[in-house]
Amino acid sequence: MAPMRVTALAGGVGAAKFLRGLVRATEPENVTIIGNTGDDAVFHNLHVSPDLDIVTYTLAGLVDDTLGWGIKQDTTHALDQMAGLGLETWFTLKDRDIGTHMARTTWLADGVPLSEVTDRIRRGLDVAARIIPMTDDPVRTRIVTSEGLTREFQEYFVRYRHSEEVAEVHFEGAETATPAPGVIDAISAAQRIIICPSNPVISIGPILAVPGIREALRERRDAVFAISPIVQGAALKGPAEKLLPVVGAEASASAVAGLYQDFCGTFIVDYRDAPEAGKIEDLGMRVMVLETVMETPGISRQLAKEILAAP
Amino acid sequence: MAPMRVTALAGGVGAAKFLRGLVRATEPENVTIIGNTGDDAVFHNLHVSPDLDIVTYTLAGLVDDTLGWGIKQDTTHALDQMAGLGLETWFTLKDRDIGTHMARTTWLADGVPLSEVTDRIRRGLDVAARIIPMTDDPVRTRIVTSEGLTREFQEYFVRYRHSEEVAEVHFEGAETATPAPGVIDAISAAQRIIICPSNPVISIGPILAVPGIREALRERRDAVFAISPIVQGAALKGPAEKLLPVVGAEASASAVAGLYQDFCGTFIVDYRDAPEAGKIEDLGMRVMVLETVMETPGISRQLAKEILAAP
Numbered sequence: 001m002a003p004m005r006v007t008a009l010a011g012g013v014g015a016a017k018f019l020r021g022l023v024r025a026t027e028p029e030n031v032t033i034i035g036n037t038g039d040d041a042v043f044h045n046l047h048v049s050p051d052l053d054i055v056t057y058t059l060a061g062l063v064d065d066t067l068g069w070g071i072k073q074d075t076t077h078a079l080d081q082m083a084g085l086g087l088e089t090w091f092t093l094k095d096r097d098i099g100t101h102m103a104r105t106t107w108l109a110d111g112v113p114l115s116e117v118t119d120r121i122r123r124g125l126d127v128a129a130r131i132i133p134m135t136d137d138p139v140r141t142r143i144v145t146s147e148g149l150t151r152e153f154q155e156y157f158v159r160y161r162h163s164e165e166v167a168e169v170h171f172e173g174a175e176t177a178t179p180a181p182g183v184i185d186a187i188s189a190a191q192r193i194i195i196c197p198s199n200p201v202i203s204i205g206p207i208l209a210v211p212g213i214r215e216a217l218r219e220r221r222d223a224v225f226a227i228s229p230i231v232q233g234a235a236l237k238g239p240a241e242k243l244l245p246v247v248g249a250e251a252s253a254s255a256v257a258g259l260y261q262d263f264c265g266t267f268i269v270d271y272r273d274a275p276e277a278g279k280i281e282d283l284g285m286r287v288m289v290l291e292t293v294m295e296t297p298g299i300s301r302q303l304a305k306e307i308l309a310a311p
Numbered sequence: 312m313a314p315m316r317v318t319a320l321a322g323g324v325g326a327a328k329f330l331r332g333l334v335r336a337t338e339p340e341n342v343t344i345i346g347n348t349g350d351d352a353v354f355h356n357l358h359v360s361p362d363l364d365i366v367t368y369t370l371a372g373l374v375d376d377t378l379g380w381g382i383k384q385d386t387t388h389a390l391d392q393m394a395g396l397g398l399e400t401w402f403t404l405k406d407r408d409i410g411t412h413m414a415r416t417t418w419l420a421d422g423v424p425l426s427e428v429t430d431r432i433r434r435g436l437d438v439a440a441r442i443i444p445m446t447d448d449p450v451r452t453r454i455v456t457s458e459g460l461t462r463e464f465q466e467y468f469v470r471y472r473h474s475e476e477v478a479e480v481h482f483e484g485a486e487t488a489t490p491a492p493g494v495i496d497a498i499s500a501a502q503r504i505i506i507c508p509s510n511p512v513i514s515i516g517p518i519l520a521v522p523g524i525r526e527a528l529r530e531r532r533d534a535v536f537a538i539s540p541i542v543q544g545a546a547l548k549g550p551a552e553k554l555l556p557v558v559g560a561e562a563s564a565s566a567v568a569g570l571y572q573d574f575c576g577t578f579i580v581d582y583r584d585a586p587e588a589g590k591i592e593d594l595g596m597r598v599m600v601l602e603t604v605m606e607t608p609g610i611s612r613q614l615a616k617e618i619l620a621a622p
Contacts, residue, residue, distance in 0.1 A: 044413040045356050081410025085435035095406040099392025102355040124396035
């Protein structure tokens with residue numbers, strides 16, 4: 001039996017943990033990852049794609065496991081120099097990582113689309129799985145706080161450590177964006193489409209906001225499997241429970257299922273949330289109850305295997 | 312007696328060696344350095360000012376003494392990452408140094424003029440002497456080879472290691488450039504103006520090509536002292552002897568004096584070139600014969616002292 005073609009929608013750290021298991025549970029060449037670029041930003045004239053890099057570095061075996069992002073054993077010489085010169089350095093850019101951003105920025109300035117840039121980087125780092133940004137167009141997640149301030153995503157997320165109360169989330173540029181080359185094909189041609197356990201509002205939300213992607217998923221609803229990013233009412237990492245109410249959902253696995261109901265046929269909840277299964281089935285979705293807290297690479301791989309083996 | 316105000320015109324490594332002595336021979340607060348920006352370039356979207364940085368790093372005590380440029384004990388993590396991703400990395404950018412370029416690029420993008428950026432950098436690195444770029448406008452040195460190829464300066468100098476035969480040197484943008492704020496004042500107000508032992512064609516040449524600077528020097532001819540960059544018919548470093556014929560001069564101290572004749576009252580030759588003194592006097596210039604080969608910091612300081620003490 002030929003290994004199945006798998007496509008995954010991914011945010012950052014939570015997604016990367018799962019994807020590390022996925023590429024060990026099947027042939028990585030048959031895996032396509034559609035990544036979030038809503039949190040892209042320009043720092044000191046360098047184009048940074050945090051979610052794409054987390055996924056790429058993780059699959060390359062380079063990621064700093066303690067942080068979940070960046071490259072292990074990286075140094076901060078450039079940043080120290082900048083700080084010494086009086087620049088704001090609240091966004092951590094380490095030296096090897098800066099090399100990636102310099103390459104990306106150079107290619108983008110030469111007119112190479114982000115999808116091709118992302119492909120060059122993953123090939124350069126010997127990653128066998130394909131990684132495609134959701135779009136080559138600029139889409140920027142903006143956070144409006146309850147005090148009425150509009151924050152760029154990284155300001156909200158890193159500078160203010162997602163401590164501000166959020167009133168609204170916008171995806172600037174999404175209305176006129178088009179899916180990057182290969183995105184719609186990857187959804188149409190996959191035997192299994194997996195929504196990684198990423199923040200539904202700020203990681204999966206921007207991907208779904210690109211016109212055409214949600215519609216393509218709806219047409220493949222039976223093939224779409226989503227892993228709940230919420231376990232026992234809380235996110236394992238990040239501000240999901242504070243952001244879900246902004247889109248009218250409570251912080252529960254079943255509420256996330258509700259957000260995905262129109263395009264997702266199977267919803268995976270952690271065994272700790274088994275009691276939620278009934279509510280999700282009432283939404284017209286199939287439920288799988290599995291261990292989803294990926295404390296070891298073995299758990300990630302097992303989770304991926306079970307999803308790939310599901311009838 | 313108040314220490315005299317001194318202004319120096321400077322290129323890169325040769326100038327920096329002399330300036331290190333100059334700031335120890337007088338109060339560094341009274342020294343103003345006008346730097347060459349004709350070799351500025353943009354690499355991987357970062358604005359690099361090699362000559363300004365060599366001078367600043369040297370006076371900050373940070374320079375890599377073996378190379379003569381860059382910061383000592385710097386690392387190449389970003390560059391290694393870029394090379395791994397397949398980018399051309401013939402221009403060496405080390406990590407701490409990249410921090411300087413990121414700061415410069417960020418400020419320039421914010422609309423801060425290069426003169427203010429340069430001032431922030433030298434203050435940030437605790438350099439007491441003022442360092443001013445010759446102009447805030449873009450002036451770019453271009454080399455036309457005898458094969459008719461036009462090279463950006465760093466291509467000629469670093470990539471092809473100044474091995475190509477040169478037919479012409481141009482300073483693109485010079486005609487419409489204006490001296491940076493403080494440049495003309497520094498020339499008018501100084502008791503002593505020193506032309507550092509830098510390449511007359513590609514280091515001092517671009518400074519003199521900015522309209523108004525050469526004229527201001529002419530008015531101060533009696534206060535202008537130039538140190539020959541040529542000793543016994545050769546430059547200590549760099550391609551001066553290959554470039555002098557391009558501007559119609561031979562590679563000798565007296566030929567360099569001829570290029571400076573209109574604005575320079577006193578020319579300093581190395582004692583090894585004492586026999587050239589007569590020819591230079593015939594040009595209507597005063598001659599000082601001194602040790603100019605700065606093999607130790609003590610020699611630089613002594614050279615500076617003798618120039619400052621000259622009647």
